[in-house]
Every structure is written in structure tokens, then in C-alpha cells.
Amino acid sequence: MQHTITTLVENRPGVLARVAGLFSRRGFNIESLAVSITEDPSVSRMTIVVTGDERSLEQISKQLNKLIEVIKVYDYTDVPNVERELALIKVHAEPTRRAEIMQITDIFRAKIIDLSERTLTIEVTGPVAKVDAMRSLLEPYGIKELVRTGKIVLARGARSAAEMRSNV
């Protein structure tokens, strides 16, 4: 099963390597990861998407919680949340195909942010499934390059992760 785990950690060298090491030692492949600073610059937030069985994930969460730099581990999988991802897609677009691609871009409320004689670069933001759908629709034109941020997530409602009761 796929899980979306948020880890709040102290913003220090080495923390990312330790967290990534915990997952790799158990053979988990991290599907996506987004790490950046938070509302408190001394704290970084990692959003980790990983697939695995419940038991192994539970053990990883326990080990994460034991790391001194880890402030909180929270699993958003079963919590009402808003998820978003951003992608930049460079797609083959001869001038005669541009109009079609611009239609797709409009329908997805995406944006064209760069243009060359043979390519368009598109910015799309939305739930992961929307980014996947956009990608599928652009594939027939030839995707030249694709970069995605990985999923980020916040709980619906007023509470922050720091205020939520630990669920892992």
C-alpha cells in the first residue's frame, strides 16, 4: 500500500542521509520525496511517498521517531488532506501542433512557460492524479523532459502536523 509520510526534522547536515538510509536498509524505494524549510527555518519538512507492507513501515516509523533530529513523524494516508504536486513538462511541438497542445494546457489550467521552435515547456499543478493525466495526454506528442516535485500534503482544517496526535 502507498503511504504519504511527513517528517519534521531539525534543519542540519546529515539528517536527510540518515532518514534515507533507514528506508534503503529495509529495501524500501522512496517513490517521491520533497524536502524544504517550514514556517520555522530551524525545521525542515520531508514529504515521503513510499509503498510497502504495514509492518515494515511501522518499524521504520518507530526508528525514525528514535532519531534525535526527528521532531515528528505523521502518516497522512488515512487523514483528510489536500495534496498537490508540481511538474514541468517539455514536449515536442512543431508549430503546426502547438494549437492542440495549447488546448490541452488550457483545459488543465496549466501554463506554457517556455517556447522554442520545436518544443513547449508546460507548468502544471494539482493532485498527483491530475499531473499523471496531463502527462498521459502529452505523451503522444513526445515528452522530451519531465521534472516533478513529488507530492506535498497538509491536513484539511485548522490543525498543523505538530498539533496532531502521533499516528505512527
Next chain:
Amino acid sequence: MQHTITTLVENRPGVLARVAGLFSRRGFNIESLAVSITEDPSVSRMTIVVTGDERSLEQISKQLNKLIEVIKVYDYTDVPNVERELALIKVHAEPTRRAEIMQITDIFRAKIIDLSERTLTIEVTGPVAKVDAMRSLLEPYGIKELVRTGKIVLARGARSAAEMRSNV
């Protein structure tokens, strides 16, 4: 100096831990990191933002290039590029303050994606500096929770990272 480095790697367990380990062993703190799959599902793409002196970064790049799972390392710092970041910001918003926050959201072409009696959650996408500016403007209201994806980047024009001549 701040650098934005893209690393194309084989999509396998353990690669992230090795890459993160290289940076941490030299005492570099990764400021942001986004990792996800690419147009080729067997390849992951890491966008790493890191500050450090040229000499140490050059050594890290050389060591990255030696890792068997690393396909390409490319430094976008001096290359014309499009950069984007996505953030979700949960901000304190009593009903009487909502209108003001909605104005800021409109001006930044951001979106309100969740609402509670006391908070609003805003999605904002743009260059890193735009996300920083939005954050500063919302700070007086009280930022309750903030998650950012970290920067992602593509070169302007038709070429992909795989086609570009190595610059590190």
C-alpha cells in the same frame, strides 16, 4: 554561492541515501531537494539546492559522477532556465480577515484550497522568490503551517539535461 544541481539516477532503493551521504560527509546542508520519477520510469530526477564554495561542490560532483547509479549530474546555476516551486500555506484567518487574505491570494494568482472557521489553506506556484514574497505577506496574519516542494528547474529551449554537455 547557491547552486541548483540536477542529478539523474537509476530508480532503485539506496541511491538517495548514497547521494545524501555524499553531501552530508562534506558538511553541506541541502537547502531543498525534490525527487521524483521522470519521463522514463526507470530514472529518477533529483533537484538539489545547496550553498557552498566552488571547490567543495566540484569535488562532490566528481564523486556523484562516480556512483554507478548516477546517470548525469548537471549544474543549472549559470544556464538560462525556468524554475518553479509549489507551496501550501495554512494561515490564521478569522472571518473578518478573510477578505484581505483573499486579495493577496488573487494578486499572486494563488488559490485557496481549504477553509476552516479560523484558517485558510493557500496553494501558490512560481519562482522561489514569488513563494518567498507570498510567505512574507502572509506572515503578519500568522502562518500556522507551511510546506514547500523545493525548487525544480528545466533549461530554456529545446534541449534536455540528458542532451546537455556535462558542466560539472
